[in-house]
Amino acid sequence: MSGGRPSPAALASVALLAALALLPLLIPPFWTANIFGRAFVYGIVAMSLTFLATYGGFVSLAQTMMGGVAGYVAAVLVPDSVPSLVGGVPYAAAIPVALLAATASGLLVGAVAVRTQGIYLLMITLALAVGFHLFAQANIAWFNGYEGIRNVVGPEVFGLPFRNTFVFYYAALGSAALLYALVLYVVRTPFGLVLQGIRDNPRRVSALGYDAALHRIAAFGLAGFIAGCGGLLVTFYNIGISPGSIGLGPTVNVLVMCVIGGLGHPIGAFVGALVFTLFDTFAADIYDRDRFNTLVGAVFLLIVLVSPDGVLGLAKRAVAPLRGRRRVGPAAGAAPNTGAPLAAEE
């Protein structure tokens, strides 16, 4: 946990990254781009929610919307998109603008929802997400309505098109790894600790001299940036963006990924995204084509029933007996072993 020597977790992360970097040599290109690459980019969007939910206690349904803001801004700006609404702005400029817009949308959602908690926060972020979806669907001048914007091919990297399987895979992997490291770094800074303090007890945090509302809004801004990175990559992956890709379905899918993987650690978002992608891709092959969603739903239900804290929880319980019982992680929800009432505030 403390700084200094590399922890086993950090070493495991580096080993995992190296393994993933070599993975395309071993698997068919379809798996590289459409399973792992896709899992990384959706996992980034999911991680923005995991970040908010795990460290701040804010369950937001607006993360797909924030990703959509980035996707739409880029789609409107870049050359060669169809229809060309603004066009002509090179990717090198359009991408930062898109990420800035996503961050701003995150700050805005955070500010609007700053006084709400729990189910009310869920409702207000859902309303914002659905509102943006409907607006994009109805607005022709900026969003080209129902059809959306096509042919957003992504930037060229070293002369190779972004759609190249390997370019996409490594861009997705690199972004995911950097953002994952960013989240793990941020939650250990005083800002991240304040955020966790807010989750535990917002009044106590203000009594220590911090403006809980501002920290909350800033956390949503950071989540907006992360979701924006994911949304951009999703847009390049789909070679365009349409209202359908930011509707209720994709919004709920992100929540499902987080829950399947397990809240509690940002890696859960990627685990959940991978499981989701596998089922989303192959369920139609192993079950009736018209009703494969039944299978997807049943599997998700099973995972959540068996392990309310998702795949991460399963893994933790599988590993725990091997490690012995000497360590109870502070975030694992250890039962209070003192008489003092801790969680409930005055």
Added chain:
Amino acid sequence: MLEIQDLSVHYGQAHALQGVRLSVGAEPLGVVGRNGMGKTTLCQAVMGMVGASGGSVRFEGREMRGLAANRVARAGIALVPQGRRIFPSLTVHEHLRLVSRGKGARWTIERVYETFPRLAERRNNGGTQLSGGEQQMVAIARALLTDPRLVVMDEPSEGLAPVIVDRLVEVLRALRGEGIGLLLVEQNLGVATEVCGTVAVMVNGRIAATMPSRALLDDEAAQRRYLGVSAAVGGGQR
């Protein structure tokens, strides 16, 4: 340092604080009283955690009433809340890093570990894995790291073993040497009188009397009248 004038707090119809007047200078001031007399409300009203309906709270000449809790904290007042209120999911070290104001501050994390060696041993333990005494040390350290000029403590001895209370009294006495003001709210008359030369007695949301600690300890009739205890219980309890 702290001047409280006619401070009133209402919870709906209930008039919890009814014109409280107190003054804290360089010497620590104790506030004693039975349960439900408004002691915790007083702490929270000073801190800006509950809204006051009247009166004033002046700290170093500045009006604190109406300021949000985070602004009161930044002005130099720290609260050690009743029941400690440790963050359950943060470790000891994370608690300290959360509040640490950096190198220039009088209280740094290193100094906290020197003062409370037990916390250094427990630095990677979660908030819920600590004993009551350790939690109290974390709560006090957390308050000191905000670099306060006045600390408000709400029943710090509550639920602690007698040996730990002795250690707590030493720590509180040391604060005076630091030049940090102390408003000590206690149900334990023994602790309040050992730490503070002057105590105020709170009854039904008012300050019924302010007197030297010695005088209250010697006056069994006053103890019975104000606190419903006699020295045999109140003074000897701890």
